[in-house]
């Protein structure tokens with residue numbers, strides 16, 4: 001080639017550098033290849049990766065506390081639980097507003113449920129308080145009413161607090177028309193005069209407009225607003241206020257000095273004595289950050305304490321035991337599968353083609369039967385009045401009154417799952433064994449090895465990749481199995497997955513379920529890694 | 545064909561038959577005696593039953609009928625691992641999960657030999673096949689030829705008296721194959737072992753063996769030393785299977801004085817040596833080797849029958865000339881002439897006369 005020199009870049013026919021034109025040519029191929037797999041890739045991302053990421057996220061997510069109780073969690077930051085004292089009045093005040101608003105939005109029970117995972121009893125405490133906090137506000141609401149009927153009316157309140165333009169706009173707004181509802185605006189300057197009241201009323205007005213789809217012009221404000229007004233009037237000087245309803249406001253300002261008062265703390269205590277328990281506040285404080293390790297600690301039988309994470313009491317530990325049991329039973333199932341599958345796979349690989357195919361159909365037959373039917377069949381077989389017990393009694397091997405308990409325990413789960421997972425062991429074993437030429441065993445025998453030695457020293461080592469592949473498959477399937485242990489496992493034969501399912505569908509503690517699921521995933525990945533280190537994943541053959 | 549049974553035979557097949565499916569006989573009435581130290585090759589086309597015979601001898605297949613004896617003792621009921629027969633498989637069957645040394649150690653271990661004794665023998669066996677450096681490698685890290693040597697060493701390391709090899713060089717390229725042929729025969733003779741060697745390559749069979757058994761259709765067609773096999777084939781199958789061969793079909797006219805007069809299908813008459821024809825009127829296939837055809841009349845008997853031939857093609861091959869002729873209607877009649885200074889170079893279209901010594905022209909059975 002005359003146009004290439006030793007030093008310059010090699011050029012393609014059109015003069016561009018060869019490297020560039022090559023990569024351009026390859027890029028087209030790559031894009032085309034990517035487009036071919038794009039549907040699957042998107043499908044996997046959406047249906048597999050995304051749920052896993054979501055699960056990982058849920059297992060640490062804890063925004064509900066700080067979102068529902070923003071003021072309380074902020075106020076609690078100052079509080080040191082080690083003193084053994086109750087939090088300050090500001091905390092009770094913040095809790096009053098937070099829980100009142102949460103109760104209006106019907107979020108307080110969800111928060112109660114969440115905190116109940118950490119401390120039992122919190123759920124009912126929140127439920128009660130959501131109803132009971134009205135009592136505090138009503139003390140002030142009644143006194144304001146006695147002072148002036150207008151304090152019980154929607155319109156005067158609205159005029160006092162709201163921007164007159166907004167009132168006009170709201171009145172002019174046609175509910176069925178196309179124009180959007182005018183967003184609520186406070187009267188300018190009212191926030192300086194009555195800061196708490198303005199905030200409380202704004203929340204009320206926005207909530208009324210958005211959630212209840214009512215007009216604040218027609219709805220009497222919550223008792224919380226009256227509480228705020230009382231607080232403002234005791235602290236602020238409102239004599240300079242000249243806006244709408246100034247007379248009503250100033251009349252009230254002169255009278256609040258004589259009002260009967262109730263402290264927030266007493267109000268809470270009246271609802272439930274438990275509010276005097278520092279532990280409740282401590283739980284709220286501990287779980288106020290947006291992200292928490294609490295679910296994970298819970299999943300390994302630990303809990304947060306003031307001195308950091310610590311093991312739970314002996315009788316409250318369940319997940320460690322369940323993980324151990326799940327691992328142990330999965331191992332037993334895997335080994336039973338190996339023992340049962342090896343001879344079958346060997347037979348399959350040595351039989352002539354036609355017979356092997358027939359046998360293969362028998363192996364695959366269970367795949368064509370519903371999992372539920374197969375599991376239920378085991379119930380029929382194994383139960384105390386079941387086929388096996390009947391036969392044993394009939395043969396006289398077992399007395400009628402001491403029939404064997406073979407179901408609703410570990411034994412039942414192991415038997416049924418070994419049966420169900422057996423094909424997953426046989427298939428990889430078979431595909432590996434059928435690639436081992438018979439000449440190896442023949443060679444071993446011609447060299448003087450007995451049948452057993454030839455098998456053990458020559459055939460078996462070459463079938464190990466099949467055992468490995470089958471074992472990984474069966475073990476990983478077993479460790480996450482759900483339906484069969486649920487049906488035949490009773491209480492002693494259930495797996496961690498049954499507990500996860502329970503938390504997802506019954507206790508609704510999704511965070512804990514996600515943490516348990518994440519741990520399960522980590523355990524499986526860890527085992528996979530260990531297997532790779534010890535046996536080598538290259539040694540796993542599913543076929544060929 | 546069936547050799548007279550000798551009592552000193554080391555390996556003996558006696559009226560052995562084998563059927564896999566109960567319908568057809570893969571091996572039909574096999575009789576074979578081998579003295580100790582002989583290198584015998586089973587040669588035949590694919591599917592002729594060679595491997596089956598070897599497997600019966602090794603013990604991996606049971607004879608349907610007949611007896612196989614080793615050193616005078618029937619081994620029909622001895623399992624393969626007690627027969628003490630070394631074996632080299634076509635794909636070598638080296639254990640992939642063991643190193644070369646472990647492969648060689650295997651037969652010694654199962655025989656319960658001590659460590660030092662094993663190491664000595666392994667080293668000697670590896671040196672014997674010039675693979676001393678490779679003890680630590682895995683079979684997959686070796687070339688085909690090296691694997692072949694290891695397979696050989698493994699079959700010999702426990703010092704068997706009988707070694708079986710089933711197409712051991714089939715997977716090697718030509719040059720390596722020729723080299724290994726030499727190596728194997730050298731080792732077999734040096735160690736004095738009795739060898740049964742299976743191949744479908746006639747050159748291999750001719751160059752390596754003391755005797756060759758030509759198999760076809762489950763029978764031994766001829767059992768003879770290589771030269772005899774080539775020069776005096778017993779039947780038309782052997783004649784055609786071994787080496788290049790010209791054939792002419794005809795009818796026996798007369799058998800007299802050890803010679804037969806055969807009338808070819810186009811009416812011409814030639815002299816032959818009757819091999820398996822005996823009386824006039826029999827159909828026969830006449831066989832003559834290309835290098836035994838004479839084009840120089842002066843070198844033939846004056847009374848010899850001559851045939852007319854038309855030159856169709858002349859191929860210069862360096863050491864020899866290969867000329868294709870039309871003879872008695874056969875257009876594939878080939879002759880080979882030596883490239884000597886006075887040798888005549890034939891031209892296509894030319895018509896010549898050819899002849900041969902009656903002893904070189906064998907009247908065999910017509911197929």
Ligand SMILES: Nc1ncnc2c1ncn2[C@@H]1O[C@H](COP(=O)(O)OP(=O)(O)O)[C@@H](O)[C@H]1O
Nearest residue numbers: 564565570588589590591592593594595596597
């Ligand atoms: N295991 C077997 N089962 C059935 N038929 C076989 C088996 N092994 C070989 N045969 C048949 O026996 C015949 C001879 O085979 P083989 O001894 O392998 O021939 P060769 O080694 O001379 O090529 C073939 O027709 C083959 O199909």
Ligand SMILES: [Mg+2]
Nearest residue numbers: 591594595596
């Ligand atoms: Mg063969």
